[in-house]
Amino acid sequence: MSESKPVLPPEWNDPDLPEWTDEMFDTAEYAVAGKVIRPATGYLGPNGVVRGRPPARDRAKQQVTLRLDPDVLERFRADGPGWQSRINEALRKVVGL
Structure with a gap:
């Protein structure tokens, strides 16, 4: 059956x-x-097709509110999409991660 x-x-x-x-x-x-x-x-x-974001690698990022100078924000946004990730990469370099 x-x-x-x-x-x-x-x-x-x-x-x-x-x-x-x-x-x-x-x-x-x-x-x-x-x-x-x-x-x-x-x-x-x-x-x-599997849609959506890929799962977090080892730990999920945290959402925060951060105040930046307008010229700094403008410089990162000028390179197009992904500006938030580029800021994250820059901060990781500065703190030695």
């Missing part, structure tokens, strides 16, 4: 939604009446 796939609600019958693969069903969370029966084993997006 073959195992049947879950039936999606009619409101999900949208032609723009990707067709679910067996792998997507295997990794998805399974819940009944709001109670999780089987937790998700990972995120797998359309076409097998």
Whole structure:
């Protein structure tokens, strides 16, 4: 006897939604009446692409508020995206890390 796939609600019958693969069903969370029966084993997006930020290496960065002189901030922003990471790298060099 073959195992049947879950039936999606009619409101999900949208032609723009990707067709679910067996792998997507295997990794998805399974819940009944709001109670999780089987937790998700990972995120797998359309076409097998994992989205989002990569997991933190050894420890997550902390968000802080820092006041900088306008000319310093302008100089780092002038090089484009990634200016916050460049400031972090500069600070690590100064403190010897």
